[in-house]
Amino acid sequence: MGIAICESVRFVVRLNERVRHMIEVQNVTKTFRLSRARKRETENRSRENILTAVSGLSFSCRPGRVFTLLGPNGAGKTTLLRILATMMRPTAGSVRVCGFDTVHQAAEVRRRLGFMTGDTGLYDRLTPTELVRYYADLFGLPRDRYLENRDSLFGRLGIHDFADRRIGKLSSGMKQKVSIARTMIHDPEVVVFDEPTAGLDVITARAIIDLIHDCRDTGKTVIFSTHIMSEVSLVSDDLAVIHRGRLRYCGDFKAFRSQMRSDSLEGEFIRILGETP
Amino acid sequence: MKTILIVFLKEWKDTLRDRRTLIAMIVVPLLLFPLLFGISSRMFKAQVETARSKTLRIGLISYGQASGLREMLLGREDVYLIEELTVDEGKRLVREDSLNGLFVLVPDFDQRIETLRQGALAFYYKSKERHGIEILRMNEILDAYRERLRRKRFDALRLDISLIETLAVEETNLSTQKEQIANMIGGFLPYIFIIFCFMGGMYPAIDLAAGEKERGTLETLLSTPARRFHILMGKFGVVTLVGLGSATISILGLYLGIRTDPDLPQEFLKSILGMFEVRSIIMVFLLLVPLSVLSAGIQLSISMLAKTFKEAQSQLTPLMMVVIVPAFLGLMPGMELSFWTALIPILNVSLATKAIIAGVSNPGLYAVVYFSSGVIAVLSLAFCARFFVREETLFRT
Numbered sequence: 001m002g003i004a005i006c007e008s009v010r011f012v013v014r015l016n017e018r019v020r021h022m023i024e025v026q027n028v029t030k031t032f033r034l035s036r037a038r039k040r041e042t043e044n045r046s047r048e049n050i051l052t053a054v055s056g057l058s059f060s061c062r063p064g065r066v067f068t069l070l071g072p073n074g075a076g077k078t079t080l081l082r083i084l085a086t087m088m089r090p091t092a093g094s095v096r097v098c099g100f101d102t103v104h105q106a107a108e109v110r111r112r113l114g115f116m117t118g119d120t121g122l123y124d125r126l127t128p129t130e131l132v133r134y135y136a137d138l139f140g141l142p143r144d145r146y147l148e149n150r151d152s153l154f155g156r157l158g159i160h161d162f163a164d165r166r167i168g169k170l171s172s173g174m175k176q177k178v179s180i181a182r183t184m185i186h187d188p189e190v191v192v193f194d195e196p197t198a199g200l201d202v203i204t205a206r207a208i209i210d211l212i213h214d215c216r217d218t219g220k221t222v223i224f225s226t227h228i229m230s231e232v233s234l235v236s237d238d239l240a241v242i243h244r245g246r247l248r249y250c251g252d253f254k255a256f257r258s259q260m261r262s263d264s265l266e267g268e269f270i271r272i273l274g275e276t277p
Numbered sequence: 278m279k280t281i282l283i284v285f286l287k288e289w290k291d292t293l294r295d296r297r298t299l300i301a302m303i304v305v306p307l308l309l310f311p312l313l314f315g316i317s318s319r320m321f322k323a324q325v326e327t328a329r330s331k332t333l334r335i336g337l338i339s340y341g342q343a344s345g346l347r348e349m350l351l352g353r354e355d356v357y358l359i360e361e362l363t364v365d366e367g368k369r370l371v372r373e374d375s376l377n378g379l380f381v382l383v384p385d386f387d388q389r390i391e392t393l394r395q396g397a398l399a400f401y402y403k404s405k406e407r408h409g410i411e412i413l414r415m416n417e418i419l420d421a422y423r424e425r426l427r428r429k430r431f432d433a434l435r436l437d438i439s440l441i442e443t444l445a446v447e448e449t450n451l452s453t454q455k456e457q458i459a460n461m462i463g464g465f466l467p468y469i470f471i472i473f474c475f476m477g478g479m480y481p482a483i484d485l486a487a488g489e490k491e492r493g494t495l496e497t498l499l500s501t502p503a504r505r506f507h508i509l510m511g512k513f514g515v516v517t518l519v520g521l522g523s524a525t526i527s528i529l530g531l532y533l534g535i536r537t538d539p540d541l542p543q544e545f546l547k548s549i550l551g552m553f554e555v556r557s558i559i560m561v562f563l564l565l566v567p568l569s570v571l572s573a574g575i576q577l578s579i580s581m582l583a584k585t586f587k588e589a590q591s592q593l594t595p596l597m598m599v600v601i602v603p604a605f606l607g608l609m610p611g612m613e614l615s616f617w618t619a620l621i622p623i624l625n626v627s628l629a630t631k632a633i634i635a636g637v638s639n640p641g642l643y644a645v646v647y648f649s650s651g652v653i654a655v656l657s658l659a660f661c662a663r664f665f666v667r668e669e670t671l672f673r674t
Contacts, residue, residue, distance in 0.1 A: 033669075085500045088668050107502045115500035121492030125294040126287075137283045138501040182497065192500075 021096075022190055022221035023061035023084065028093035030054045030079050030245075053079040054245040056093070061221050063189070066212055066235045068253070069225040070269065071242035077225040078117075080242070081194045084223065085115045098189055111139065114188035116179060118198030124168030128159055128178045131167060132185050139186035146185070153181040176204045180211055191215050193224045197231065209234055229266045241272050248272045280503045284511025292481045292515055302477040302519050306527035310534030318540045328410035332357050335415065336367040336379035342386035343396070346422050353418070371401050378402045378415045390426060453636070467630035469531060470524040470565065471604040471623060472597070475572045477523020478516045479593055482576035485512040487589035495671065509577075509665040513658065516573035524565050560633045560643070564626045567650035571622060574657025581664045581671075607631065619645040622653050 032051045054076040061067040069077050082088040083095055086106040094101060100108040123131055129150075136146040154160050157177040162170060167178060183191065193212065197205035212235050215222045224235060232239065236253040249256060249272060262268040292298050336359045339347055350358045359376065367379040379401040383389070390396045400419065402412050431438045489495045498508060535549055576593060583589035600623060606612055607627025614628040619642050629646040632639060664670045 082496075082672070085496075087496065087499045088672070107504070110500055110502045113500060115497060117493065117496060119493040121494045123287075123291055123492075123494060125291050130287075130290070134283070134287045135497075135501065138280065138498075138503045140502065 021060040022063050022098055023067070023223060024096040025057055025059050025080075025084075026094050028054060028057045028080070028083060028090045028095060030076075030083060030088065031091045052245055054083075054242075057242075057245075057247055058093075059240055059247065059250045061190075061223055061238065063221045064216060064219045065237035066216050066222040066224055067238045067240065068232055068236040069223065069240050069242060070227065070232055071225070072227055072273065075227075075242045076245040077242060078194055079245075081115075081192050081223070081225055085113055085192055086110055111186075112189045114183040114186070114191040115194075116183040116192070116196050117194040118196050118200070122167045122175055122178055122182070124166065126167055127164045128154075128167060128170075128181065129163045131178060132181050135182050136185045141186055149185050149187060150181070153184055157181055172200070173204045173207075176200065176207060180207070184211075188220065190221045190223070193222065195225055195227070197226070197228065229264075229269065232265060241269065243273050280507040281510045281514070284503065284508050285514045288481075288485055288512055288515040289518070292484070292519060295480065295484060298477075298480045298484070298519065301480055302523045303526055306473045306477070306523055307530045307533070309527075310530040311537050312534075314534040314538045318538055322540060325410060329414075331355075331411070333377045333411060333414060334359065334375065336360075336362050336370065336376045338362055338364060338367060338379070338381045340382060340384040340386070342382050342384065343398075343422075345425060346380070346382075349418065349422055349425075355414075356418070368401055371403055374403065377411045380419075390430075393430065396426065465608065466528070466531065466634065467627040468604045468608055470527050470630075471568065471600060471627060473527035474520045474524035474565065474569055475576070475597060475600050477526075478520030478569065478572050478576055481519045482516045482573065482580045483583075483586055483589040483593065485515065486577050486580035487583040488586050490583075490671075491585045499671070505666050506662055509662055513573055513577060513661065516577055517569045520569040520572045521565055524569065525562070528561075557633050557636075561630050563647065564629055564633075564650065567647070567654035568623070568626050570654035571650070571657045574654065574661045578657070578661045578664050581661070603627065614639065614642050614646070616642065616645060620649045622650065625649060
């Protein structure tokens with residue numbers, strides 16, 4: 001009896017640990033071998049044919065909070081998020097999502113993850129219903145859960161009116177809604193947004209920001225990458241500033257604001273980047 | 278397996294909604310041959326009829342000789358004879374297409390004939406493809422006149438005309454009609470379906486790999502729990518099936534083209550249709566399967582390496598040239614299925630098809646062809662799979 005209680009307590013503690021940090025990034029480094037042409041393009045003048053995209057990154061993200069990854073273009077944000085989403089393997093270090101290792105338990109990680117990028121495309125020749133069904137099938141959703149989630153998402157996003165029209169014939173705002181439904185159809189515990197508002201008009205971008213708030217309010221772990229300052233204040237609970245593959249700041253966003261030495265967020269960001277060796 | 282099926286069904290639906298693929302896969306192979314046969318046969322027939330019924334304008338400079346020839350020409354309704362000419366004028370009129378031909382006899386023509394020598398005649402014409410039948414008709418007139426002179430000479434000498442035939446040869450071709458026709462079209466058939474197999478699969482291969490990258494759908498697809506190999510297999514299945522479908526439809530199109538050609542001799546048509554036996558069809562179809570897999574493997578690998586739809590297209594188009602070479606070699610006379618040719622991809626399919634159609638029974642060599650094609654098909658799949666799991670390939674920007 002005593003042993004059973006102890007085991008139960010240990011399980012709850014492990015579960016709590018897992019839940020406390022839905023994403024744990026430890027010492028992650030990712031390097032790429034450069035082709036000769038790529039070396040010329042990146043103006044890499046060193047003799048080495050290796051490009052370090054991210055170097056020794058460590059941080060963690062908690063549920064019910066939005067973790068913002070802020071950095072200029074080419075800082076390594078997308079590479080890091082691709083590692084989180086198991087699309088890439090880290091050269092060194094490890095990442096755990098919902099307690100699962102992204103290298104050795106990649107399928108388990110992906111099952112719990114929603115991934116959305118700004119340049120996410122859709123299949124023009126499918127209808128929103130067919131597209132969302134395709135992703136639900138790939139996530140192994142039972143039919144009843146698929147129907148329930150689909151109806152709920154389509155209702156909230158107002159997709160029902162154009163659910164059976166070919167995606168190629170939809171407006172960009174409609175397409176973005178379909179993209180959101182695709183990302184959320186399996187009700188993921190962790191949602192990764194890689195510059196999701198890039199190139200969108202104000203109204204569509206606002207829909208994305210609302211979605212991020214929704215995710216946070218429903219207890220999901222959100223990791224959001226951007227280079228747009230105004231969005232940082234709108235959504236962030238935690239902030240990491242990344243530049244040239246290294247973390248320049250990582251912590252509570254409120255604390256960041258209180259410690260700012262510049263007048264504006266933008267000024268502070270530039271100041272931090274300026275300190276980079 | 279379930280994931281492969283999910284990806285396959287989605288890609289299949291998506292592909293069948295792509296107009297370009299439908300045109301390359303169904304419309305072109307199905308309609309090409311009936312249209313080609315119909316149009317070319319009708320045009321050819323019309324040209325031949327025009328050339329046959331046309332009145333020939335023939336110039337004759339006879340110096341009062343060879344009255345027989347003159348009478349012969351005047352007696353024909355399809356000849357308009359022009360006589361008041363000089364040689365230079367006549368030549369000019371032939372060059373200007375005002376005359377179809379000019380006959381110029383030597384001044385002592387009759388004397389030569391009477392003294393049992395050769396009568397001489399110059400025949401001027403302008404050689405052009407479209408004039409072929411007209412020249413043939415003028416030669417027929419000369420042949421008839423030659424025969425008339427010969428008979429006259431033999432009669433005068435009281436000799437039997439068969440004396441000039443010193444050797445009687447009786448030719449018998451022991452090849453079956455099936456073999457003869459297979460030699461004629463047997464090489465052409467695989468040439469057609471090999472090309473269509475590659476052409477049909479080209480657009481889906483581009484769309485499902487480079488297109489997916491360019492649209493930005495690949496990342497979201499890779500973020501699902503589906504394993505990369507399963508995703509690839511789903512796509513691979515679609516490209517293979519489209520290639521196979523396209524090749525099959527091209528054969529069907531060829532069949533329809535032959536069936537609907539009214540000018541094809543019935544006996545020839547019967548022999549061709551006789552080649553479409555169930556056994557031959559199954560054997561050829563079994564050759565098409567590894568060929569389609571090979572095509573899908575090569576095309577998907579190239580498409581996967583490309584960054585954009587256009588880049589994939591520009592890299593895959595020259596591939597057609599590479600494919601045509603072994604397919605064309607199969608058309609060469611003297612090129613036959615042997616142990617070594619059975620090992621050469623594409624060429625082996627071409628030669629084996631030719632042999633199957635001709636009804637040649639060689640199970641050992643067919644087995645080598647099936648085995649080597651199967652191995653190469655599996656290698657192409659493995660090669661493609663290797664590409665699809667590599668980060669460098671998937672995220673090449």
